[in-house]
Amino acid sequence: MDESRAQRVVDALRERGVPAHLARAGVAQFGVRVALTDGREALWDTDGTAGLEAQVMRNGVLVGFVPHIDGSEYFAEPQVVDAIARTDYDQPIARQRATAPPSAAPLPREGGFFRRFRDGFR
Template sequence: MDENRARRVVDALRERGIDAHLARVGVYQFGVRVLLPGGREADWDTDGTAGLEALVMRNGMMVGFVPVIEGSEDFDEQQVVDAIARTDYDQPIARQRTVAPPPAAPLPRVGGVFRRFLDGFRYR
């Protein structure tokens, strides 16, 4: 996933109350990290493939995954946000709910007023 696209998806998820962060997994490799209950985290689209999928990790060990979502290679940013928001992580092989849960209170953007400074002024 492109860095700027990942950043916009993270911002949209945080506006829905989902604790999402920009995942930097390698040199020019970015994705979306969603923090889950029980010390788990879902790393979305960090492998550079076209489809949208995730690994669910706890303490560095894989405890579940989200299989590639059908047709996700053509998703726009809003569809990506909706797909991540609709995911039910309760089973080792996660599934998509038919509707997203109601949005929670919005979370502040990571970095606050120093965000552009911390990120090196690489975006608008």
């Protein structure tokens, strides 16, 4: 996932109340990090593959994963946002819920004043 697409997905998730953050996995490797309960976090699409999948980590240790979502290499951004929002992380092998949970209160965009510089004051 490129940086601008990852940032747009993060912004859309935060508008739905999902505590998402931009993940920088390496040089020119970006993804989405979702903070979960009990100190876990899901790292979505940081490996540079075409499909959508995630690793669930706690303190840097793999404790679960989201297997490749069939057809996700063709997803548009709204479909990516929906797939991440619908994921149920309660089991070590996460699954997709039939419907997304109700949206929570929107979270503020990350980056603040410095993001305006980077984005060209748009």
